[in-house]
Each structure stands twice: as C-alpha cells, then as structure tokens.
Amino acid sequence: MSSPRRTLAPDLASRVLSHERDAVSEALNLADDRRPQQRTEAVALLDRLERESEFPGAIRIGITGPPGAGKSTLLDALVRCLRPRGVTVAIIAVDPSSQRTGGALLGDRIRVRSGAGDPGSSSGRWPHATASEASPTRRAERS
Amino acid sequence: MTSRPEDRRDRPWVFRTYSGHSSAAASNALYRTNLSRGQTGLSVAFDLPTQTGYDSDHPLARGEVGKVGVPIGHIDDMAVLFEGLPLDRMNTSMTINATAAWLLALYQAAAERSGVDAGVLQGTTQNDIIKEYLSRGTHIFPPETSMRLISDMVAYSVDAIPKWNPVNICSYHLQEAGATPVQETAYAMATAIAVLDAVRARGDVSAEALPRVVGRISFFLNAGIRFVEETCKVRAMTELWDEICHERYGVEDPKLRRFRYGVQVNSLGLTEAQPENNVIRIVLEALGVTLSKKARARALQLPAWNEALGLPRPWDQQWSLRIQQILAYETDLLEYDDLFDGSRVAEDKTREIKQAARAELDKVLGMGGAVAAVENAYMKQNLVESQTLRSQAIESGEQIVVGMNRFTETAESPLTAGQESILTVDASAEREQIERLQAFRKRRNAVEVENALRNLKDVLSNGDNVMPPSVGAAHAGVTTGEWADALRELFGEYRAPTGVSRRVATDVSDETASVRKRVHALSETLGRPIKILVGKPGLDGHSNGAEQIAVRARDIGMEVVYEGIRLTPDQIVQSAADEGVHVIGLSILSGSHDVLVLDVLDLQKGCAADGVPVVVGGIIPEDDAAKLLDAGVKRVYTPKDFDLNRIMAEIVDVIAEANTGA
Numbered sequence: 001m002s003s004p005r006r007t008l009a010p011d012l013a014s015r016v017l018s019h020e021r022d023a024v025s026e027a028l029n030l031a032d033d034r035r036p037q038q039r040t041e042a043v044a045l046l047d048r049l050e051r052e053s054e055f056p057g058a059i060r061i062g063i064t065g066p067p068g069a070g071k072s073t074l075l076d077a078l079v080r081c082l083r084p085r086g087v088t089v090a091i092i093a094v095d096p097s098s099q100r101t102g103g104a105l106l107g108d109r110i111r112v113r114s115g116a117g118d119p120g121s122s123s124g125r126w127p128h129a130t131a132s133e134a135s136p137t138r139r140a141e142r143s
Numbered sequence: 144m145t146s147r148p149e150d151r152r153d154r155p156w157v158f159r160t161y162s163g164h165s166s167a168a169a170s171n172a173l174y175r176t177n178l179s180r181g182q183t184g185l186s187v188a189f190d191l192p193t194q195t196g197y198d199s200d201h202p203l204a205r206g207e208v209g210k211v212g213v214p215i216g217h218i219d220d221m222a223v224l225f226e227g228l229p230l231d232r233m234n235t236s237m238t239i240n241a242t243a244a245w246l247l248a249l250y251q252a253a254a255e256r257s258g259v260d261a262g263v264l265q266g267t268t269q270n271d272i273i274k275e276y277l278s279r280g281t282h283i284f285p286p287e288t289s290m291r292l293i294s295d296m297v298a299y300s301v302d303a304i305p306k307w308n309p310v311n312i313c314s315y316h317l318q319e320a321g322a323t324p325v326q327e328t329a330y331a332m333a334t335a336i337a338v339l340d341a342v343r344a345r346g347d348v349s350a351e352a353l354p355r356v357v358g359r360i361s362f363f364l365n366a367g368i369r370f371v372e373e374t375c376k377v378r379a380m381t382e383l384w385d386e387i388c389h390e391r392y393g394v395e396d397p398k399l400r401r402f403r404y405g406v407q408v409n410s411l412g413l414t415e416a417q418p419e420n421n422v423i424r425i426v427l428e429a430l431g432v433t434l435s436k437k438a439r440a441r442a443l444q445l446p447a448w449n450e451a452l453g454l455p456r457p458w459d460q461q462w463s464l465r466i467q468q469i470l471a472y473e474t475d476l477l478e479y480d481d482l483f484d485g486s487r488v489a490e491d492k493t494r495e496i497k498q499a500a501r502a503e504l505d506k507v508l509g510m511g512g513a514v515a516a517v518e519n520a521y522m523k524q525n526l527v528e529s530q531t532l533r534s535q536a537i538e539s540g541e542q543i544v545v546g547m548n549r550f551t552e553t554a555e556s557p558l559t560a561g562q563e564s565i566l567t568v569d570a571s572a573e574r575e576q577i578e579r580l581q582a583f584r585k586r587r588n589a590v591e592v593e594n595a596l597r598n599l600k601d602v603l604s605n606g607d608n609v610m611p612p613s614v615g616a617a618h619a620g621v622t623t624g625e626w627a628d629a630l631r632e633l634f635g636e637y638r639a640p641t642g643v644s645r646r647v648a649t650d651v652s653d654e655t656a657s658v659r660k661r662v663h664a665l666s667e668t669l670g671r672p673i674k675i676l677v678g679k680p681g682l683d684g685h686s687n688g689a690e691q692i693a694v695r696a697r698d699i700g701m702e703v704v705y706e707g708i709r710l711t712p713d714q715i716v717q718s719a720a721d722e723g724v725h726v727i728g729l730s731i732l733s734g735s736h737d738v739l740v741l742d743v744l745d746l747q748k749g750c751a752a753d754g755v756p757v758v759v760g761g762i763i764p765e766d767d768a769a770k771l772l773d774a775g776v777k778r779v780y781t782p783k784d785f786d787l788n789r790i791m792a793e794i795v796d797v798i799a800e801a802n803t804g805a
C-alpha cells in the first residue's frame with residue numbers, strides 16, 4: 001500500500017503555478033505539516049509562489065462570523081459574481097479546532113452551492129491553513 | 144341484559160406492512176399476497192430514485208433502483224403496481240415526500256384511467272418535508288418551495304380528493320434520529336403548525352374550509368421499547384393536538400380535532416445480535432400505541448425481526464402481521480374502555496411530557512417555527528445531541544440492550560443460519576426497469592409530453608396550484624425525473640445543515656481518552672492532525688450513523704470532513720484528494736454498497752487520494768462484507784458494532800498501517 005501522501009515532488013511550486021488541483025492540495029498538506037523539515041519546505045514553497053505568482057502581493061481577505069451569520073451565503077454570492085468574469089476561485093475554509101481535543105468538524109462546505117459542479121471553483125476546509133489559490137482541475141480535464 | 148364485553152369489541156386498527164421492491168409487477172404480487180394473509184391496508188415503499196426525483200437511468204440512481212422500495216417512473220408503472228386491486232376501496236399509504244405531489248398525481252391518473260373517480264380515493268401521502276431535512280434525507284427543494292408544494296396538495300385535496308390525508312406529520316423519523324418523547328411531541332406539533340399556517344396564509348382556502356383542512360392532518364409516530372412512557376406520550380400528543388386545533392385554528396368540532404395517527408414501531412432499537420429477540424421488542428412496542436383506547440393508533444405497521452440484517456423476506460413480514468392479528472383478535476384488548484383513565488401515574492407522566500413539549504414547542508415557534516428551526520439547525524443539533532447521549536449510554540452499559548451489551552452469551556440461532564435468511568434484490572432488476580422506462584419513453588406522444596411540461600412550468604412560475612398540471616403530466620406520460628427536473632430548474636436544490644457542528648458537552652470515558660492519546664501520537668508522527676472523511680454516497684439519506692461517527696471522531700481529536708448526504712463517488716474522492724484526508728469512511732444503509740463502494744475504490748486509482756484506506760459502515764450482509772474486504776476495503780461495520788471507541792481505535796490502526804514508511 002502506497003502512502004496516501006505522495007513524496008513531495010521538487011516541482012510542486014511549478015505544478016501549483018500551472019493550476020494543478022492536486023498540487024494545491026499537496027501544498028496545503030505541506031503548509032499544515034508541523035514537522036521541522038516540512039516547515040522549512042513550506043516556507044520555501046510559499047516564498048517561491050510569492051515570487052513567481054501571476055498576482056504578487058495578492059490581497060488576502062478573511063470572512064468570519066458566528067454560526068448563521070451568512071458566511072456561506074456571502075461566499076456563494078462572491079463566487080457567483082466572480083466566475084462569469086472568467087476568474088477562477090478557490091475557497092479555503094478554516095474551522096476552529098478544539099483546544100482540548102484537537103478535533104474539528106469541517107462540515108457543510110458544499111452548502112456554497114455555486115461552487116459545486118463548477119470546475120472553475122473549488123472549496124476546502126483547512127483548520128490550520130493560510131490562504132492559497134486554486135484553479136481548474138484534473139476533474140475538469142477528465143470530464 | 145347487558146351485552147358481554149366481547150360483543151362490543153372495537154374495530155381494530157388498519158394492519159399494514161411497509162413493502163415494495165424490485166419492480167411494480169413484483170410489488171403488486173407482494174401486495175396481493177399480503178392482503179390475502181389478512182393485511183387490511185397498503186403501505187408503499189418507493190425506491191430512492193423515485194423518492195428523490197430521478198429516472199432509473201440517471202447516474203445518481205445507479206445501484207439504487209428497486210433496492211429499498213418499488214421504482215415508479217411513470218403512469219404505466221403506477222397502473223401495474225395496483226393492477227387488480229380495488230382502488231376505490233383500498234386505503235393506500237405512500238411513503239413519499241419531496242415528490243409527493245407527483246406520486247399523488249400518478250395515483251389519481253392511474254385511478255382515472257381505470258375508471259375510478261378521484262373523489263373516492265382514500266389514503267395518505269407522507270409529505271412531511273421537515274423530518275426529511277432533520278433525519279431521513281430525501282428532500283430535494285429548499286424549505287420555502289417544499290412548503291408551497293405541501294400546501295398546494297392540502298388545498299387541492301380538500302375538495303378534489305376529500306378522503307385523502309395529504310400530509311402525514313412524522314415524528315417517527317425523529318425518534319429514529321434520537322428524539323426523546325418530549326422532542327418527538329414538540330417537533331411534530333411544530334411541523335403540523337408550519338403546514339397549517341402555510342395553508343391559512345395562501346388565501347385560496349376559505350375560512351369555512353379551514354377546520355376540514357385541520358381535520359385532514361394526520362400523524363405518523365414511533366413507538367420505542369419504554370412502552371409505559373410511550374403510552375403517556377401518545378396521550379400527551381392527543382391532548383396537545385386537540386388544544387392546538389382549538390386555540391390556534393378555532394376548530395369547534397371535536398371530531399376534526401382528533402389526533403389521528405399511524406405507527407411504525409421503533410427500528411433504532413432492533414438489534415443485529417440475537418435478532419430473534421426483536422420479535423419480543425416489536426410486541427412490546429406495539430402495546431405502547433394500542434393499550435390506551437383514547438390514544439390508540441389508527442394504523443400500525445410492524446418492522447420485521449431481521450431488518451437490521453438486510454431486506455426481510457415475505458415470511459418475515461408475515462410474522463409481524465401475525466403479531467398485530469393476535470393482539471387485535473385473540474387478546475381482550477379491544478373489549479375495554481381506556482385502561483389509563485383515572486390512573487394517577489399515567490396522568491402525571493402525560494402532564495409532564497405535555498408541559499415540557501409545550502415549552503419546547505414555544506421555543507421553536509419563538510424562533511419563527513419549524514422551517515426556521517431547520518434552517519438555523521436548532522432541531523437537528525438537538526437530535527444529534529440526544530442520539531449521542533443514547534449511544535454513549537449503550538456503550539457504557541448504562542442502558543441495557545439484551546443480547547448486545549448484556550447477556551451476549553448465546554446458543555447458535557437456527558433462525559439466522561443459511562444464506563437465504565434475507566431477501567436479495569435481483570441484480571437484473573435495475574437493468575430491466577431501465578429497459579421498461581426507455582421503451583415507455585419511445586411509445587408515448589412526445590408532443591403531449593412537451594406541452595404538459597411547459598404547462599407545468601408555467602403554472603409553477605405563476606404560483607398556481609401544482610396538482611392539476613401534474614395530473615395532466617401524469618396522463619401525458621411525463622416521467623418522475625422529468626417532473627422533478629422541471630421543479631429543480633425553477634427552484635434549485637437544497638442541502639440541509641448536518642447538525643454536527645455543535646460541541647456536545649459530555650464526560651469522556653477512559654476508553655475515549657485512551658484512543659485520543661493514540662490519535663495525538665499518530666498525528667504527531669504524520670506531522671498534522673489525522674483527518675477523516677465521513678461520506679454518504681448515493682441517494683440514501685439516513686445519516687444518523689454517519690453523524691455519530693463524525694461526532695466521535697472529532698471528540699477523539701480527529702479533523703472530520705463531513706458534508707452530509709447524497710454525494711456521488713466522484714465528489715467523495717475529489718473531496719478526499721482536496722482535503723488530504725488519511726482515511727475515508729463510507730456509510731450506506733440502502734443496500735447499494737456493492738456498487739457505490741467499488742466505484743469509490745476505482746476512482747481513487749491514479750488520483751491524489753490513491754492509497755487512502757477506506758472503511759465502510761451500514762446494513763451489510765456477511766457475504767457482501769467479505770466481498771468488500773476482498774476488493775480492498777479495510778474494515779466493514781454493521782449495526783452490531785455499537786462500540787464507537789473500538790471502531791475508532793481500529794480506524795487509527797488502519798491509518799497507521801497505511802502510513803508505515805511514510
């Protein structure tokens with residue numbers, strides 16, 4: 001049985017920059033990894049992405065609020081508004097994890113409905129993630 | 144001379160068995176057999192594609208056709224289902240919700256085609272969408288649209304099919320989802336109020352007709368093993384409903400305020416271990432809803448003793464029917480007035496449930512009613528919390544379940560031996576149903592179908608009643624998928640909140656603490672917290688088990704990706720890849736595990752989720768479990784596996800094994 005996380009390819013940054021969905025997922029796993037070596041690799045990766053991104057110095061916006069505040073609805077509206085302009089969108093959702101158990105429920109993310117089935121948008125929840133950006137996907141290439 | 148008690152026996156309730164499978168013809172044969180054995184009403188089980196508005200050849204229907212009920216795709220299917228049965232005298236209950244308006248239209252059209260006037264049809268469409276959002280999961284449309292469809296049916300049937308119960312408010316599924324008697328009572332009342340308020344607000348139902356509308360509202364309850372409390376629960380509901388009808392809707396005629404209800408007794412408490420004990424449980428549960436004359440069920444359906452193992456056979460269903468017949472015809476139960484009137488114990492308990500239910504009902508009404516309490520997840524969170532407390536009590540042994548967590552030593556049962564101990568749906572059923580559907584599409588008049596669909600959409604956009612154009616569409620040969628697609632196009636689809644996001648404050652057992660330590664240690668080794676995806680592939684909406692797994696996984700320190708019901712294998716694998724999960728847990732209760740689990744394993748190959756181990760839980764017969772393990776599934780869990788900590792510990796093992804050398 002192979003490891004669920006493949007070994008980090010040296011060209012991860014290039015793959016992220018060429019909008020490969022699986023690479024974004026791998027990069028986020030790396031950013032989430034607390035082991036020292038992975039930490040160093042993550043910092044190097046982020047540096048390179050920052051340097052070579054099509055949008056250096058991109059603005060990061062966080063949307064937060066208590067349950068029922070309308071975060072999903074707002075995100076949904078943003079995606080609906082951005083997608084027709086040909087922009088690809090990824091939603092990085094961050095849920096709080098319990099201080100005591102470390103556990104977290106990352107649920108209801110596909111309630112952002114306009115994202116589902118649209119290959120130009122993807123969403124995922126990352127309890128410890130920083131921001132990132134994803135785009136058209138392997139699934140889109142397959143279908 | 145006064146007559147002897149046995150000369151003035153009450154008429155028994157209606158005897159039903161929830162059934163249907165494979166095809167309309169096979170189900171028709173089953174219904175005839177059941178009626179010949181003394182069943183007095185029909186209870187139609189539809190398959191999941193029919194319940195969620197897909198034709199049998201839709202990709203989402205794959206593996207589900209004819210599994211948990213009969214597939215009904217068009218008027219010909221409906222006609223075959225009732226062939227040779229007297230529709231003008233039959234009392235037919237249909238467990239149908241999101242597509243209830245359509246199935247009622249098909250029923251009416253099939254009756255009309257055979258020369259029976261709609262005005263004489265008797266029966267019930269379940270049509271309670273609130274509990275679908277909360278527990279059963281066959282909803283399609285957003286709450287507002289769903290409530291409109293329901294109130295359309297109520298407004299239509301009160302004159303067009305006056306003996307029909309257009310809505311059957313179900314607290315059954317709430318108890319299956321963990322509801323306490325108080326919650327069951329309060330949420331059922333809140334749902335009934337939501338329907339009646341919607342009808343009252345329409346404007347096309349006159350104030351004079353409203354009491355008759357109120358009088359058509361019926362209920363569908365659950366009965367658990369604590370049968371004394373259950374007796375008091377139904378008494379409390381009877382009183383509460385009477386008061387609500389009077390106070391809120393001004394119904395003066397006491398007949399129209401009667402709490403009319405049917406029952407399916409509890410399935411949640413039936414065990415896979417020593418399943419023969421379930422017969423005793425079913426008998427005791429039936430007592431809870433028949434003992435008290437003034438709160439007695441109007442119709443009863445009993446589950447089969449072996450339903451935790453798979454689909455029951457005709458003989459298993461017959462055994463349950465015999466329970467009802469013995470209770471009604473052999474015992475002296477029906478010879479007496481109410482046994483509990485004047486009992487201080489019963490009256491105190493009834494009052495206690497009623498008062499607590501009123502308080503909870505007021506709380507729900509205060510937040511805007513049942514629809515609002517679905518959207519803000521209030522009711523769902525309470526149910527998940529109750530269910531969590533229940534499963535913890537069983538795990539700890541505080542709540543005794545004979546043969547499962549106590550007295551587990553047993554001689555080998557002669558009843559469960561052998562491969563033929565459950566019913567399996569022939570794998571060719573799906574293919575044959577698709578062939579029949581495609582032949583039907585060819586022989587119908589395409590122009591009539593097109594016109595009927597255009598008319599349906601026009602009426603829906605105008606806000607007029609959905610029923611007349613649906614009956615027209617049924618006659619024209621529109622299919623179930625086409626009807627539902629027309630509505631999806633206009634109203635969109637809805638994903639209900641999963642209800643598992645609230646912290647449940649509970650004492651943590653030593654076992655939980657010890658698994659948590661292992662989770663933390665393994666997370667440390669892997670560099671980030673262990674992440675599990677809990678997925679429900681296919682159309683099966685029974686999410687209670689998946690929710691309990693999700694909650695426990697969180698409580699032992701895992702990060703849990705849980706996105707609710709009705710996902711395709713493709714979405715599940717994509718999500719596993721995006722989220723970088725360490726393990727995928729799949730939950731399937733509809734019997735479609737053979738197809739859907741293998742699809743997930745196939746799709747994993749070559750993508751970022753390749754090699755992520757898969758575990759499966761559900762109603763999975765032993766032979767099938769062996770096949771899944773052969774195909775690469777790491778563990779299979781069935782209803783007898785109640786010890787969540789043991790399941791969690793094994794999942795940690797599975798992850799550790801998959802990551803050795805990582």
